[in-house]
Amino acid sequence: MDARTSNATEIDSRPTNNLLRRLSQADFALLAPHVMVENATANELLYNPGDDVQVVHFPCGPALATFVVPNEDGRDVETILVGREGAVGGIVSEGYLPAYTRICVKFGGPFARIHVSKLEAAKQRSPSLRHVFARYADCMLAQIFQSTACNAIHSIEQRTAKWMLAAMERTGDASSVPLTHEQLATLLGVGRSYASRVLQSFKAEGVLDTRRGSILVRNREGLRLRACMCNEAVKMHFEEVLRGVYPTEEGEPQLGMRSKR
Amino acid sequence: MDARTSNATEIDSRPTNNLLRRLSQADFALLAPHVMVENATANELLYNPGDDVQVVHFPCGPALATFVVPNEDGRDVETILVGREGAVGGIVSEGYLPAYTRICVKFGGPFARIHVSKLEAAKQRSPSLRHVFARYADCMLAQIFQSTACNAIHSIEQRTAKWMLAAMERTGDASSVPLTHEQLATLLGVGRSYASRVLQSFKAEGVLDTRRGSILVRNREGLRLRACMCNEAVKMHFEEVLRGVYPTEEGEPQLGMRSKR
């Protein structure tokens, strides 16, 4: 509604990644020449364990990436989801180290990419830019900590509901998650038949519906009732540390990070 | 054996924290004036959620800290152990942010402390120092990722064995862990009676023995056989990224990080 500011076009042309959109114009200008947006499709691997981390990927729009911890016996575990609120690759390590986890595109979409060396050079020049990334790294850490606790004490039912909500918040899609029962089970690190049963019980309660290869959410509030509060805890930390970056149902963070005018 | 270098005394007087000992002399010199070593006792809280993180704590000797994720229903979960291989507080966030987790002294001992502002100032002046801390942050991240996966798919038996080994590697103590069954159970996020039963089965197999308030390890190799490989996976990452920082049974990292001479 105040899209008539002189630089609205320039701002709106930024990739739809909340982290990038939160940057001041000056900071974004440092990165802009090196940012490239490309599409990635579901299941594409951004990094494998041991890969040299050289590129930071910012999921845009409905794109979603996950960190997958491989396991000797093949039972890989998905840990955290990263959508347009964040970025993956060298966020904590500042790059040039072997990746520990696999990073996998969960839902396809555009990804903004920048070489770590360019990002680090920009951080060198702008403390405020460094600061935003340090803050995001802290939020990502919080997310993983919460995941660890969640896996330790919450039921599969709770975690299923939590995962669905987290995915929907990030993609912005109102209703459907393209996932087979098998995939959902793997992602939670549980058996397929039990995952099916949980979905079945949700279905019986009218919370969601199942299609071949996708899950439809019928009653988001019901889902929230059945989920643990882990999402909320993490969201609060995001709000405290990086106000407006975490996607919510009320809408995206507005541009113009300085709240004046 | 080459303890006759001119500055041997100065080096040996460094706190017995492997991260600090890995620093070049020049880098350590930047920190030294601001480092203070103080003892902390078990169960002391270094941070509570929401606290402003202003001090970095480096566990020395047998000291051990843990990150505890509090839970709405009071079922707190301990996540990762940090001993003399690392540090806690503002490692990822670079300080001045509200703590997300509780940080608790698990086993008492000396802690070297430095104010985040001093550490950050030193990083500003020395890229190599910054680099060491970025690398450690990456290792810590790996540790948490592995924990998340471990909690998702490994049995309580495996996790108990893993925890015992991890604690012993870090404290260097050959045999005894001062822990009640209750504490062990809480720390793993499981019921007390089941934890007792697992210990009982280990005892029956001659792997460990129980005393009132502490657990004695009888057969470390047996413990390793019963543990998951999560420790090893993390250890490998440490070795790759920060060779010699992770404590092992073979001994501590030797000083003089440049291997020449």
Add this chain to the structure above:
DNA sequence: TTAGGTCTGTCCACTTGTGCACACAGGACC
């Protein structure tokens, strides 16, 4: 329109872990 592969719902026997209860053992303190 049929064939074939994948996904889904459900059954079953089994293991893992929970939560409560209770007897009793080990120390610490008077």
Add this chain to the structure above:
DNA sequence: GGTCCTGTGTGCACAAGTGGACAGACCTAA
């Protein structure tokens, strides 16, 4: 030397989750 408290060992009923199996449903492609 008794008292009291906390910690330990164990029994039981139950809940949660596993892993294999299989029939049928859905979709695609020929």
